Amino acid sequence: MNSSPLRLQLDDPPAVYQPGNMLTGQFCLEGVTPADIRAVEVSVLWNTEGKGEQDMSVHYFERIEPQNGDPVDFRQPQRFRTVLPNSPLSYDGLIVKINWLVRVRVFLARGKEIVSEAPFWLGTVPRASEVAP
Amino acid sequence: MTAGPLPRAANPFSTRFVRPGAIPYLFPTGLAVDTLLESFPPGARAQIVGPHGSGKSTLLTCLTEALKSAGRTTCRFDLHDGQRNMPPGWVKQACHAGADTIIVDGYEQLSWWNRWRLSRDCRRRTWSLLVTAHADVGLQTLLRVAPTIDDAQAVVARLLAGTEPLVGSDDVAECFAATGGNLRETLFALYDRHERRARGANNATVPSTPPRR
Numbered sequence: 001m002n003s004s005p006l007r008l009q010l011d012d013p014p015a016v017y018q019p020g021n022m023l024t025g026q027f028c029l030e031g032v033t034p035a036d037i038r039a040v041e042v043s044v045l046w047n048t049e050g051k052g053e054q055d056m057s058v059h060y061f062e063r064i065e066p067q068n069g070d071p072v073d074f075r076q077p078q079r080f081r082t083v084l085p086n087s088p089l090s091y092d093g094l095i096v097k098i099n100w101l102v103r104v105r106v107f108l109a110r111g112k113e114i115v116s117e118a119p120f121w122l123g124t125v126p127r128a129s130e131v132a133p
Numbered sequence: 134m135t136a137g138p139l140p141r142a143a144n145p146f147s148t149r150f151v152r153p154g155a156i157p158y159l160f161p162t163g164l165a166v167d168t169l170l171e172s173f174p175p176g177a178r179a180q181i182v183g184p185h186g187s188g189k190s191t192l193l194t195c196l197t198e199a200l201k202s203a204g205r206t207t208c209r210f211d212l213h214d215g216q217r218n219m220p221p222g223w224v225k226q227a228c229h230a231g232a233d234t235i236i237v238d239g240y241e242q243l244s245w246w247n248r249w250r251l252s253r254d255c256r257r258r259t260w261s262l263l264v265t266a267h268a269d270v271g272l273q274t275l276l277r278v279a280p281t282i283d284d285a286q287a288v289v290a291r292l293l294a295g296t297e298p299l300v301g302s303d304d305v306a307e308c309f310a311a312t313g314g315n316l317r318e319t320l321f322a323l324y325d326r327h328e329r330r331a332r333g334a335n336n337a338t339v340p341s342t343p344p345r346r
Contacts, residue, residue: 049143049144049147049148049149050144050147050148050324051147051148051321051324052148053148054148054149094325094328127332129332130329130332
């Protein structure tokens with residue numbers, strides 16, 4: 001059961017996104033006092049995972065600071081969209097993987113934070129398979 | 134459409150789960166971080182000694198956090214690949230940070246001359262010095278770390294909590310023995326076993342479910 005007050009979803013996500021595809025989605029926040037929201041960050045990023053050091057890069061970033069501008073009602077769906085790049089493509093390797101995801105971080109008063117992530121697949125690089133010795 | 138790989142649950146032995154700081158250091162019975170801090174007062178110079186992959190860096194990360202909580206200002210330097218010198222400008226960096234405690238991971242890589250200079254610089258500025266080394270380097274020994282198979286089992290149990298376990302205690306015992314008690318290499322070996330079994334258990338090729346985050 002998902003009890004997080006932050007709801008993040010991609011619009012009709014295909015099984016696989018291709019480079020150049022438009023990625024769209026929305027998020028909303030319920031049950032949080034608007035005055036407690038310091039900032040909200042939306043990122044579309046990739047990171048690596050495996051046995052080595054982690055690497056990552058942000059493709060799309062947007063920061064909303066309600067107290068520094070017009071108040072935003074985060075109970076209403078907030079839209080985001082970006083055109084996906086040519087690389088790096090998602091990869092499911094044995095010792096390294098490349099993951100793409102949308103991450104929404106909500107910074108609250110007193111240093112609290114809520115995070116939600118929506119992974120997706122970019123490109124059609126086949127999964128690596130182990131070569132028998 | 135060419136089928137893509139299926140996103141799977143993350144490997145619990147990936148770097149992001151096993152790096153120092155991601156998992157807490159499991160102290161031997163009767164020992165706690167507070168006990169170690171009491172043995173490391175301001176101005177002290179101390180070492181944590183242990184072989185490769187024994188958890189020194191994890192302990193150091195744990196102690197660094199505890200020192201910060203105790204009001205100490207630390208400046209940490211990680212030495213790699215036979216680094217014989219401290220990083221250029223390290224004294225300036227420590228002064229700028231207002232440090233009172235210098236932490237060096239991989240101290241044994243420094244040349245004898247540079248160890249002497251580091252000690253001298255710390256003494257002159259009344260900085261504490263805390264280092265890790267593979268063997269005694271002549272400082273007060275805070276702790277000698279030597280993980281046991283029980284430690285390895287406990288670490289793995291913690292990593293596997295809440296996941297579908299694809300490796301068991303027999304795997305841990307085998308890998309721990311095969312790596313000569315090197316906990317880091319044990320976790321890498323378990324990564325490989327988990328990966329092979331996850332692939333064997335999941336041959337679908339079209340993404341359908343998101344990976345665990």
